[in-house]
Amino acid sequence: MFKNNLKYEIKLLIRSHWLTILLVSVLLLFTFATFNGQKNVEKRLSDITKVENELHKKDSVMVTTLKKIEKGEKIDGPYWRLPSEPMTIGYRHPRLAIMKPETFSFLATGQSDMYTHFKSPTVYGNNFALDYSEMVNPVQLLFGNFDLAFVIIYILPLLIIAFTFNVLSKEKELGTLRLLSAQPISTVNWVLQKMLIRYIVFTGVILLILLTMFAVFSKGIFSDIGTLAGLLIIISGYILFWFVLSCIVNIKLNNSSKNALALIGFWLLIVLVLPATINQLGSTLYPTPSRLKMINEIRLIKKENEEKQNEIMSEYLRNHPELAQESNQDKFGFWHNYFASEKVMEEKTKPLLAQYETQLRKQQKLVSVFQFLSPAILMQQSLNKIAGTSENHYNDYKKQVFEFSNEWRNYLVPMLFKQQKFTIKNYNELPQFSYKNRVPNKIWFSIGVILLISCIIFFAFIGGSLRDKSVQKLLN
Amino acid sequence: MITIQNITKKYGDFTAVNNLSFNVKEGEILCLLGANGAGKSTTINMLLNFTNPSSGTAEINGLDVVKNPIKTKEFLTYIPENLMLYPTLTAIENLDYFTKLSGKKFDTSELQLYLTEAGLQEEAHNKRVKTFSKGMRQKVGIALAIAKESKVLLLDEPTSGLDPKSSNEFMELLTKMKNEGVAILMATHDLFRAKEVSTHIGIMCSGVLENHLNTPEVSLKELETIYLDIMNFKNVS
Numbered sequence: 001m002f003k004n005n006l007k008y009e010i011k012l013l014i015r016s017h018w019l020t021i022l023l024v025s026v027l028l029l030f031t032f033a034t035f036n037g038q039k040n041v042e043k044r045l046s047d048i049t050k051v052e053n054e055l056h057k058k059d060s061v062m063v064t065t066l067k068k069i070e071k072g073e074k075i076d077g078p079y080w081r082l083p084s085e086p087m088t089i090g091y092r093h094p095r096l097a098i099m100k101p102e103t104f105s106f107l108a109t110g111q112s113d114m115y116t117h118f119k120s121p122t123v124y125g126n127n128f129a130l131d132y133s134e135m136v137n138p139v140q141l142l143f144g145n146f147d148l149a150f151v152i153i154y155i156l157p158l159l160i161i162a163f164t165f166n167v168l169s170k171e172k173e174l175g176t177l178r179l180l181s182a183q184p185i186s187t188v189n190w191v192l193q194k195m196l197i198r199y200i201v202f203t204g205v206i207l208l209i210l211l212t213m214f215a216v217f218s219k220g221i222f223s224d225i226g227t228l229a230g231l232l233i234i235i236s237g238y239i240l241f242w243f244v245l246s247c248i249v250n251i252k253l254n255n256s257s258k259n260a261l262a263l264i265g266f267w268l269l270i271v272l273v274l275p276a277t278i279n280q281l282g283s284t285l286y287p288t289p290s291r292l293k294m295i296n297e298i299r300l301i302k303k304e305n306e307e308k309q310n311e312i313m314s315e316y317l318r319n320h321p322e323l324a325q326e327s328n329q330d331k332f333g334f335w336h337n338y339f340a341s342e343k344v345m346e347e348k349t350k351p352l353l354a355q356y357e358t359q360l361r362k363q364q365k366l367v368s369v370f371q372f373l374s375p376a377i378l379m380q381q382s383l384n385k386i387a388g389t390s391e392n393h394y395n396d397y398k399k400q401v402f403e404f405s406n407e408w409r410n411y412l413v414p415m416l417f418k419q420q421k422f423t424i425k426n427y428n429e430l431p432q433f434s435y436k437n438r439v440p441n442k443i444w445f446s447i448g449v450i451l452l453i454s455c456i457i458f459f460a461f462i463g464g465s466l467r468d469k470s471v472q473k474l475l476n
Numbered sequence: 477m478i479t480i481q482n483i484t485k486k487y488g489d490f491t492a493v494n495n496l497s498f499n500v501k502e503g504e505i506l507c508l509l510g511a512n513g514a515g516k517s518t519t520i521n522m523l524l525n526f527t528n529p530s531s532g533t534a535e536i537n538g539l540d541v542v543k544n545p546i547k548t549k550e551f552l553t554y555i556p557e558n559l560m561l562y563p564t565l566t567a568i569e570n571l572d573y574f575t576k577l578s579g580k581k582f583d584t585s586e587l588q589l590y591l592t593e594a595g596l597q598e599e600a601h602n603k604r605v606k607t608f609s610k611g612m613r614q615k616v617g618i619a620l621a622i623a624k625e626s627k628v629l630l631l632d633e634p635t636s637g638l639d640p641k642s643s644n645e646f647m648e649l650l651t652k653m654k655n656e657g658v659a660i661l662m663a664t665h666d667l668f669r670a671k672e673v674s675t676h677i678g679i680m681c682s683g684v685l686e687n688h689l690n691t692p693e694v695s696l697k698e699l700e701t702i703y704l705d706i707m708n709f710k711n712v713s
Contacts (some may be wrong), residue, residue: 008565017571065689109659175560182554182630183525183577184546456604475526 037106102388108149110389121405164443230443316340477659483532510680516663553621563606594619611642
């Protein structure tokens with residue numbers, strides 16, 4: 001029966017022009033989305049290249065000046081602008097901490113349009129930390145621009161609904177169902193085969209167009225076959241979920257208008273209402289403290305520190321005897337005081353930042369727990385992870401920048417206290433940042449979850465119908 | 477071939493078919509006559525397992541239709557009042573699709589032969605069914621019965637809405653199939669056609685088989701009188 005159904009279902013789809021409509025609409029949507037995604041990546045790369053070029057220019061001027069100083073030439077300008085001063089390097093010549101786009105970044109904008117991809121952590125403060133602590137709505141963070149992820153998550157389900165909402169009810173309304181039901185076949189099996197064929201055709205068209213888009217716009221992704229296979233499978237799994245839902249509605253309701261309404265209702269619930277509700281739940285259960293209040297408190301702590309500068313410096317040197325021994329404390333200036341009080345600042349602001357971070361983390365954790373309720377959230381998170389633009393990626397990038405910032409300081413601050421000069425040799429030894437994608441994409445886990453959800457709802461709602469050989473429920 | 481014993485179908489308090497029993501053997505045509513709502517279509521629906529009887533049994537080729545809903549359909553072809561086929565497929569493609577669903581496989585020339593045998597003109601074989609008249613679609617249904625070598629033919633008012641010529645052609649096909657040993661059960665309002673084609677006539681009223689006649693033993697005039705008497709009596713009572 002399957003071969004027969006396959007042959008005639010495809011014939012019917014071609015003659016009703018459905019395949020043409022599907023091909024054209026998917027081609028247009030995917031082309032626009034891939035183009036958009038690629039443009040975002042290009043913009044990101046161009047911004048990065050721009051700052052890299054600026055750094056190179058600045059570095060070459062700095063190296064030339066350093067060479068002159070090392071040759072004993074006199075340099076005009078105040079001493080605190082000379083590159084031979086470690087703090088001039090630490091403050092005015094920071095290294096770039098760049099997060100370059102991943103091979104699959106064009107797939108999902110994710111959070112890439114909300115966060116920066118390059119930072120220049122200086123020795124002066126960790127102010128950039130606040131940039132990352134921007135109060136963001138974790139669900140809003142999940143959804144990005146008109147990119148492939150948007151088309152796959154939001155628009156494909158609508159195409160599936162249009163493609164499948166009346167698979168059975170149309171037969172009933174056309175009158176062919178009575179003739180079909182008078183044949184020696186299980187009508188439920190026949191419907192399932194019809195749905196399976198449409199699933200194969202639909203998924204085939206989607207994957208084919210997707211691969212064509214990749215070949216045209218981003219050949220590089222063919223080098224990572226494992227992730228590419230995972231991506232194609234998870235898309236097939238997401239399509240399967242919507243087909244299963246449509247299958248259930250077809251068999252249970254079997255009325256074209258009711259089917260369409262029910263499926264649109266599910267679409268609204270799964271891709272819009274559930275994510276919004278989860279977001280609301282997150283901010284209600286775990287409200288984040290006011291950012292303004294936090295900045296004010298940090299300022300107050302700074303002021304307090306300035307008043308107790310001597311006390312703080314003594315405490316700092318007690319804790320760092322290695323710096324105290326080699327220092328000439330009479331020559332201590334702004335930077336010495338700053339680093340001494342920085343530690344105190346850090347200690348005092350830690351609980352504030354920690355509270356902020358904890359609440360955000362709890363909100364995000366809630367989203368990841370509830371992702372299993374809505375395959376749309378699961379899918380968005382998976383695509384963001386494959387693209388390297390997920391919340392986790394930016395959190396990890398932030399962590400790597402912090403680590404690098406400490407490395408940067410630890411290289412330069414001892415030079416300040418030991419009153420050492422910065423040389424060409426030091427320049428060549430300067431710590432460099434190199435971003436590593438340390439976030440596992442867990443694509444196979446997500447695939448497993450989507451397939452499991454599809455199987456559970458399939459057997460829970462139409463498992464009984466599979467055993468029922470009568471056609472009465474379908475005809476009435 | 478078709479055996480119905482004490483079959484009753486109730487929808488809540490309403491009894492659609494009440495304690496109905498009859499047989500249709502090979503080479504017989506039983507025409508069920510009756511007004512709308514008499515229970516003719518419900519009887520056919522029970523034989524097709526489209527609805528389950530409340531009590532009693534219905535058998536096709538010795539098999540209970542409730543216990544063997546799929547197996548019994550191997551032996552029968554059903555032609556409803558308005559046979560609907562896939563409009564964008566041709567007559568041959570429709571026939572090919574439905575015969576394959578029945579587990580039979582024929583090449584194009586064989587399918588053409590069946591359509592010709594059913595009276596469909598050759599030039600219509602490769603035309604899309606959306607252009608077909610009701611009579612032409614009924615012929616595709618008959619071709620399906622011939623191709624399936626059905627032992628049982630269930631017809632639900634197949635000639636209503638057909639022009640006299642098409643109706644006549646259809647009756648000729650039924651007679652031919654009857655002569656080939658097919659057991660035919662036909663629900664109809666048409667006394668004239670029933671008298672012309674059937675071997676037995678059952679007159680149903682309010683779900684009850686009021687009269688079961690051997691067709692050759694009654695004239696058309698007598699049949700009409702019996703039919704009207706039953707209808708009038710039931711309406712008065």
